[in-house]
Amino acid sequence: MTMGFGRMLRKEDQRFIRGQGTYVDDVQLPGMLYGAVLRSPHPHARILSVDTLAAEAHPKVKAVITGETLKQRNLAWMPTLSGDTQAVLATDKVRFQGQEVAFVVAEDRYSARDALELIDVEYEPLPAVVDARRALDTGAPVIRDDRVHQASNHIFDWEAGDAARTEQVFRDAEVTVTQDMLYPRVHPAPLETCGIVADFDRVSGKLTIWATTQAPHAHRTLYAIMAGLPEHKIRVISPDIGGGFGNKVPIYPGYLCAITGSMLTGRPVKWMEDRSENLMSTCFARDFHMRGELAASRDGKIRAVRVTVLADHGAFNGVAQPSKYPAGFFGVFTGSYDLEAAYCQVTGVYTNKAPGGVAYSCSFRITEAVYLVERMVDVLAFELGLDPAELRMRNLLRPEQFPYTCQTGWVYDSGDYPRTLRLAMDMAGYESLTRIHE
Amino acid sequence: MHYMQVPSQVEYERATSLEHALSLLNRPDTRVVAGGHSLIPMMKLRLAQPEMLVDINGLAELAYIRLDGGQLCIGALARHADLLSSAIAGEHFPIFHDAERVVADPIVRLWGTVGGSLCQADPSEDLSAAFAAARAIAVIRGQDGDRLVPVREFHRGPYETVIGPGELLAEVRVPVRPGTGSAYEKVARRAGDWSVAAAGAVLRLSGGLGGSPREPVIESAGLGLTAVGAEHFVAAEAEAFLLGQAPDTGSFAQAGAIAAEHCHPVADQRGPEDYKRHLVAELTTRALRRAAIRAGAPKSDGDRT
Amino acid sequence: MRVAVTVNGTEYARDVEPRLLLIHFLRDELGLTGSHWGCDTSNCGSCVVWLDAKPVKSCTVLAAMADGRSVQTVEGLERDGQLDPVQQGFIECHGLQCGFCTPGMMMTARWLLDHHPDPAEAEIREVISGQTCRCTGYENIVRSIRWAAKHSRGTQ
Numbered sequence: 001m002t003m004g005f006g007r008m009l010r011k012e013d014q015r016f017i018r019g020q021g022t023y024v025d026d027v028q029l030p031g032m033l034y035g036a037v038l039r040s041p042h043p044h045a046r047i048l049s050v051d052t053l054a055a056e057a058h059p060k061v062k063a064v065i066t067g068e069t070l071k072q073r074n075l076a077w078m079p080t081l082s083g084d085t086q087a088v089l090a091t092d093k094v095r096f097q098g099q100e101v102a103f104v105v106a107e108d109r110y111s112a113r114d115a116l117e118l119i120d121v122e123y124e125p126l127p128a129v130v131d132a133r134r135a136l137d138t139g140a141p142v143i144r145d146d147r148v149h150q151a152s153n154h155i156f157d158w159e160a161g162d163a164a165r166t167e168q169v170f171r172d173a174e175v176t177v178t179q180d181m182l183y184p185r186v187h188p189a190p191l192e193t194c195g196i197v198a199d200f201d202r203v204s205g206k207l208t209i210w211a212t213t214q215a216p217h218a219h220r221t222l223y224a225i226m227a228g229l230p231e232h233k234i235r236v237i238s239p240d241i242g243g244g245f246g247n248k249v250p251i252y253p254g255y256l257c258a259i260t261g262s263m264l265t266g267r268p269v270k271w272m273e274d275r276s277e278n279l280m281s282t283c284f285a286r287d288f289h290m291r292g293e294l295a296a297s298r299d300g301k302i303r304a305v306r307v308t309v310l311a312d313h314g315a316f317n318g319v320a321q322p323s324k325y326p327a328g329f330f331g332v333f334t335g336s337y338d339l340e341a342a343y344c345q346v347t348g349v350y351t352n353k354a355p356g357g358v359a360y361s362c363s364f365r366i367t368e369a370v371y372l373v374e375r376m377v378d379v380l381a382f383e384l385g386l387d388p389a390e391l392r393m394r395n396l397l398r399p400e401q402f403p404y405t406c407q408t409g410w411v412y413d414s415g416d417y418p419r420t421l422r423l424a425m426d427m428a429g430y431e432s433l434t435r436i437h438e
Numbered sequence: 439m440h441y442m443q444v445p446s447q448v449e450y451e452r453a454t455s456l457e458h459a460l461s462l463l464n465r466p467d468t469r470v471v472a473g474g475h476s477l478i479p480m481m482k483l484r485l486a487q488p489e490m491l492v493d494i495n496g497l498a499e500l501a502y503i504r505l506d507g508g509q510l511c512i513g514a515l516a517r518h519a520d521l522l523s524s525a526i527a528g529e530h531f532p533i534f535h536d537a538e539r540v541v542a543d544p545i546v547r548l549w550g551t552v553g554g555s556l557c558q559a560d561p562s563e564d565l566s567a568a569f570a571a572a573r574a575i576a577v578i579r580g581q582d583g584d585r586l587v588p589v590r591e592f593h594r595g596p597y598e599t600v601i602g603p604g605e606l607l608a609e610v611r612v613p614v615r616p617g618t619g620s621a622y623e624k625v626a627r628r629a630g631d632w633s634v635a636a637a638g639a640v641l642r643l644s645g646g647l648g649g650s651p652r653e654p655v656i657e658s659a660g661l662g663l664t665a666v667g668a669e670h671f672v673a674a675e676a677e678a679f680l681l682g683q684a685p686d687t688g689s690f691a692q693a694g695a696i697a698a699e700h701c702h703p704v705a706d707q708r709g710p711e712d713y714k715r716h717l718v719a720e721l722t723t724r725a726l727r728r729a730a731i732r733a734g735a736p737k738s739d740g741d742r743t
Numbered sequence: 744m745r746v747a748v749t750v751n752g753t754e755y756a757r758d759v760e761p762r763l764l765l766i767h768f769l770r771d772e773l774g775l776t777g778s779h780w781g782c783d784t785s786n787c788g789s790c791v792v793w794l795d796a797k798p799v800k801s802c803t804v805l806a807a808m809a810d811g812r813s814v815q816t817v818e819g820l821e822r823d824g825q826l827d828p829v830q831q832g833f834i835e836c837h838g839l840q841c842g843f844c845t846p847g848m849m850m851t852a853r854w855l856l857d858h859h860p861d862p863a864e865a866e867i868r869e870v871i872s873g874q875t876c877r878c879t880g881y882e883n884i885v886r887s888i889r890w891a892a893k894h895s896r897g898t899q
Contacts, residue, residue: 009834016842017830019777019817023843026776109767110444110760117442191781191789191843191877242779242843243877274443275782443783450744450761450807471808478803479785481762491761493808543873545788545851548797549804629872630786 012240021240024195025272027210032197033062035258035271036112038102038119039281040094043128043352044141047090047101047121054118055104060111063264064119065103065257067091077146078226078256081218081249082326084155085147086316086355088253094123095143095315096353098280103257105269128352129153132289132312135349143315143350153350155317160331160408161343169304169341173295177379183368185287185312185353187279192242194282195272196255200262207234207262211255214244215320222251227259249320250283250356283320283356287312288368294376300386302395304341307333307372311348316355328365331408335373336417337395342407387434389425393418445481449490453497456606460581462492464604470494472515473550475542476558500553500608503527509611514553518542521552531612532732533620533638537568540622543630553607559593562632566593567662568622570671571638572612579608590670617657618642619733623721624664627708634708635717636664637673637697639725643685643733654735656680661693661722666714667702675700676722685730694723746810750775751819761807765799766790768806769816777817777846781875788874791847792816798854800873817846820853828891829853838887840878847874852888861892 015021052064067089070076077085090101102119106112127141134140135153144150170176196211207229213219216236224231241248254271261269273282289310295303311327313319323329327346334342377395381388396417397404404412425431453459462468467489471477480486494500500515503524510530512521521527522538541547541555541564555565556576566589574589581604589610592599601607624636640660645652659680661673676697683689703714731737746763747756750773757772769775769792780802781789790802793815801814820827829852832838839845848871855862855870862870867888868881876884 007837010837012842013834013839016839016845017817017826017833017849018821019775019846021777021842023776023779025770025780028771028774109771110762113442113444114446189877191787191841191875192779193781241841242781243841245877275784275787276443444764444767445762447760448762450805452807452810471805474805474808475785475800475803478764478805482764482783482802491805495808544870545791545798545800545873546785546803549799 016240023192023240023242024197024210024212025192025270027197027239027270029197029199029268032268032270033105033107033261033265034109034112035254035261035269036104036106036109036116037100037254037257037271037273037277038104038116038121039277040090040097040099040101040123042094042123042125043097043130044126044143045094045123046126047093048124049122050102051120052102054120055115058106058111058115058118060107061104061115062107062267063105063261064115065089065105065260065264067101070260073260075226075256075260078222078251078253080316080318080355081320082317084317086253086318088256092146093126096281096355098277098354099315100253100257100281103254103261105261105265129350130352132287132310132349132351135351136347143352155313155348155350156326157345157347158326159343159345162341162407163343163345166304166306166341166343170293170295170306173303174298175296175380175383176293177376177383178291178293179376179379180289180291181372181375183286183288183290183371186285188245188247188283188285189279190243190245190247193273193275193278194248194252194254195270196258197268197270198255198258198262199268200259200266202266205229205233207259208237209235209259210237210239212241212244212248213238214241214246214248218249219251219255223256223259226256227263246285246320247278247283250318252282281354283318284314284354286368288365290368290372292372292376292379294380296380296384298384300384300391300394302337302339302377302380304339305334305373305376306342307344309344309346311346312351312353313348314351314353314355317348317350318356320356323364330365330369332366332406332410333369333372334406334408335370335377336397337373337377338397338401338404339407344408389421389430392421396421442484443482445478446484446487448481448488450493451490452493456497456499456579457581459492459494459497459606460579460604462490463606464581465490466603468492470554470557470606472554473517475546475550476554476560494606505614509613512552512610512612514551514607514609516552518547518550518552518555519544522547530614530618531572531620531640533568533571533622533640533729536622537564537624537638540564540624540626546630552610556589556592556610557599557601557607559595559597559599561596561667562665564622564624564633564636564664567636567664567671568638569610569612569662571640571660571662572620573640573660574610574612576607577609577611578605580605584608590672593670615642617644617733619729619731619735621725621728621732623725623728625717625721632708633665635666635703635714635721637718637721637725638662638664639722639729641685641726641729641733643730643735654685656683656685656689659693661697663697663701663718663722665703665708666718667704668700673697673700673722680726685726685733685735687727690723690726690730693726694719694721697722744807746806748806748809748811749813751815759806761805763806765792765794765801765804765806765809765814768809769801769814775816775818779843779846781843786873786875787844788847788851789844791850791874793850793854796854798851815850817849820849827853828894829856829888831894832887832889832891833884836883836887836890838879838883844874844876848876848884852891855888856892860895862888864889
């Protein structure tokens with residue numbers, strides 16, 4: 001099989017196939033200590049007390065850090081990549097099941113875990129919001145009462161397209177179809193979990209970090225802000241990484257706790273989360289409740305697409321994305337079709353779930369947008385009794401229409417969509433597949 | 439909330455002989471570790487926190503699969519992979535091959551033991567239903583000698599067996615009878631997963647075989663069910679129905695329906711209750727059909743061995 | 744307790760807690776970090792090593808159980824500066840991206856080929872079915888193992 005100009009063997013394979021890669025957990029420094037995180041069993045609860053005396057008395061424990069410890073150093077809250085703040089360690093309340101409550105630093109990983117069982121936290125459980133569709137109900141518990149002026153669980157509203165014109169097309173269209181759909185929460189689950197080795201040198205005031213990070217520069221900026229160190233005193237090493245898929249873009253509380261632990265003990269501190277922690281507390285993707293609508297003529301000409309979205313952002317809006325749009329690139333829901341009008345409205349809400357939203361190669365909401373439009377086209381095909389591929393063929397943008405400005409303002413540069421679809425259908429043996437279904 | 443992921447403190451002893459193992463097992467909170475692939479994961483979650491582990495991997499005298507006095511005798515330390523590759527086991531009880539093929543994954547099967555699986559007593563354990571269908575006998579060895587307990591009486595409940603302090607499961611035996619066919623059918627959500635539901639059938643037919651002019655009739659039926667709350671992993675009512683019936687599609691379908699009616703599946707992340715009952719009916723029917731063919735009953739269209 | 748394990752032909756003895764898992768013994772005590780830890784439920788297989796020449800998920804074995812026995816890890820695949828055909832296969836056939844599952848996959852592959860030098864594709868897929876890769880989609884892992892089957896040591 002030829003690939004491009006021929007196969008070029010990867011340089012990094014030389015170390016990986018020998019087991020000589022350096023992933024964060026492979027880093028071992030003299031005097032290194034190990035951290036472990038105590039997590040909340042409740043999705044929403046007030047913290048009444050945190051008793052760490054027994055943990056601190058464990059012979060192998062060097063430090064126990066709580067929200068209170070961090071609060072005294074102004075480290076209990078950190079900025080997120082979406083302009084929100086996130087608790088590093090909970091102080092007043094816990095806001096999702098699995099949220100970080102305390103951090104133990106001990107001589108070895110097993111003792112650190114043992115010491116977690118010695119920490120006694122008293123909680124007062126509160127009603128929780130776990131269904132995004134209930135988040136804006138009157139009387140719904142306000143999750144982010146730490147935020148000034150936050151009277152509900154509403155985060156943002158965003159829209160794109162022309163609402164009035166779209167409504168007009170829907171009014172006089174011969175056929176309209178509607179479909180509610182959930183694009184569920186998905187976790188990137190890289191095989192290597194998240195972790196860090198933080199080494200603060202008290203003498204030079206320099207912080208050296210090995211971390212599972214896809215965005216070392218962003219991390220350095222945040223650590224500089226939080227630790228009060230100038231950026232040139234922070235070195236972030238992003239060594240070999242066991243997959244990221246967006247999960248390793250955000251800054252997680254465990255990283256800051258490890259840094260704090262190193263500053264407190266004067267020794268390097270390693271924190272590696274386990275798989276359960278990774279799945280329950282780190283950045284997820286999707287979680288879009290969508291109501292899609294499509295307006296068309298009876299002979300199968302798609303005229304307009306409209307969609308209303310409820311975006312579940314969890315307890316802290318930690319969406320890691322550099323676009324200026326709170327719903328990323330969802331505006332491309334107009335798809336590959338020539339439309340008269342389109343409109344979308346996205347509402348973001350807080351829930352008592354793990355923080356964040358899409359990150360990075362979880363596509364900045366393009367996946368949700370494409371799913372939405374293609375699903376609606378299938379729904380229309382079913383309604384009209386037309387073959388889904390045939391319906392698309394009738395509506396795809398034609399090559400001569402490029403460059404094409406879609407209804408939400410994006411300019412499509414070039415393309416030959418009908419030919420591409422035809423090629424895909426031939427490769428898949430579409431005709432024979434449809435015969436099987438008859 | 440914290441998932442530990444590493445065991446709590448434990449003491450470890452390696453058994454140098456069976457007697458040594460039995461004397462250690464007299465102590466409280468002391469557990470056998472063989473393959474460890476059921477126990478150690480539970481220890482990592484700290485759902486199991488024994489004081490001491492007795493490693494019996496060195497007791498080679500417990501690792502065998504052989505025919506002895508008309509019985510298939512499987513030593514407790516026989517690994518899943520051993521049972522899967524055993525020609526004599528496969529010849530007399532293909533149900534064990536069918537079941538082992540779908541237990542965990544090939545690497546885990548190199549280490550997990552037959553005895554360990556039965557003693558773990560997980561309600562979703564495939565071998566429990568397979569041995570129950572075969573009406574196997576558990577040989578429990580103590581310092582005073584052996585006692586025999588039918589596998590159908592071996593489990594007290596989830597994660598609980600009748601093995602007492604100072605005792606060890608030494609062997610599982612299954613009587614071999616001519617005219618027997620067996621099979622196991624499992625549905626799981628992904629490769630290596632626990633069953634959503636599974637059914638095992640062991641049939642003994644008489645008459646109508648090898649060219650005899652009489653129609654075959656079910657002389658003995660064993661039906662095991664996995665992961666659906668069947669008492670002692672057995673579909674007793676369906677077994678009773680099958681006695682004396684012809685081994686045909688109608689009987690098997692009815693047996694499946696009876697089995698589905700009398701088990702107690704619970705809705706969980708593997709599936710809702712009605713789906714599990716549906717599986718019980720369908721898988722029981724399929725296992726019976728394959729068992730009958732293997733016992734020598736004539737095939738009909740669409741049957742597979 | 745004192746645990747002595749021969750790893751890749753060298754005997755190592757350490758004082759460890761009985762509860763120490765073999766994967767941590769190899770990684771933290773011996774510094775052999777080629778085998779990895781990826782899950783909590785013995786599902787992912789990134790920890791697969793050989794214990795007495797049979798692949799095992801080393802996160803599900805105590806180091807104490809390996810006392811007096813021999814372990815082989817990915818670090819022992821290369822011999823006298825020559826890569827094992829399995830290692831070469833993964834390079835040739837792009838069988839890895841991030842490399843985290845790779846040592847475990849290769850140890851299982853090496854064992855398979857030692858016992859079944861010419862496996863059918865279905866056999867290859869079955870033998871790695873207890874291990875997870877999050878990057879490649881497995882196709883190239885299967886190709887890499889097939890390549891290794893066709894190129895035994897010394898014929899490359």
